[in-house]
Amino acid sequence: MAAVSVCGVSVERKDPLAALAREYGGSKRNALLKWCQKKTEGYPNIDVTNFSSSWSDGLAFCALLHTYLPAHIPYQELISQDKGRNLSLAFQAAESIGIKPSLDIDELMHTDRPDWQSVMQYVSQIYKYFET
Numbered sequence: 220m221a222a223v224s225v226c227g228v229s230v231e232r233k234d235p236l237a238a239l240a241r242e243y244g245g246s247k248r249n250a251l252l253k254w255c256q257k258k259t260e261g262y263p264n265i266d267v268t269n270f271s272s273s274w275s276d277g278l279a280f281c282a283l284l285h286t287y288l289p290a291h292i293p294y295q296e297l298i299s300q301d302k303g304r305n306l307s308l309a310f311q312a313a314e315s316i317g318i319k320p321s322l323d324i325d326e327l328m329h330t331d332r333p334d335w336q337s338v339m340q341y342v343s344q345i346y347k348y349f350e351t
Contacts, residue, residue, distance in 0.1 A: 235351040236343060251343060254350075255279070258286050264299055270335040270342065275327065277305025283342070284312045287349050291315060303328055318344050 236247040243250035252270065259265045262282040267273045274280060276299040285292040291312035297305055306327055310320040321341050327333055 235347050239346070239350075248339060251339065251346060254346060255283060255342060258283055262294065270339040271332045274338050274342075275331045275333055276300075276302045277307075277309055277327075280309035280313075281305050283345060284309055288312050288316070313345060316348065318348055 236251060239254060240247045240250040243253045245253075248270070252267065255267045259267055259279060259282040262278075262285075265279055265282050267279050278297060278299055281292050281294055281297055285294045292308050297308070299305075303324065306322075306324045310322070310324065314320060318341075321344070322333070322337055
């Protein structure tokens with residue numbers, strides 16, 4: 220936990236990912252990955268093993284958000300080959316609740332290995348919104 224000074228008094232500010240790491244054990248990154256695996260378990264065509272290629276077709280984003288916003292994402296209609304639609308649906312669903320897209324769909328369309336730190340940062344926003 221990070222200490223913050225408020226009116227000269229040190230106050231502890233909770234780090235939600237630190238709490239998640241305590242729950243799952245290991246690093247914050249691995250704990251967030253385990254949380255993603257737990258949330259997307261049972262979804263077809265989803266195998267979240269990292270914060271890069273596992274998210275490249277948009278289905279993992281859709282599955283994760285579908286667990287909270289099922290009316291926004293018709294998961295059963297999605298296919299991995301329609302990467303643009305998947306990413307667009309996921310980002311629109313997240314934006315509808317105030318999570319701003321920090322990833323660029325055009326960039327994601329041209330890679331099978333998105334930057335893991337950018338993906339993790341976006342997923343952590345989803346975690347913080349729904350779980351804290």
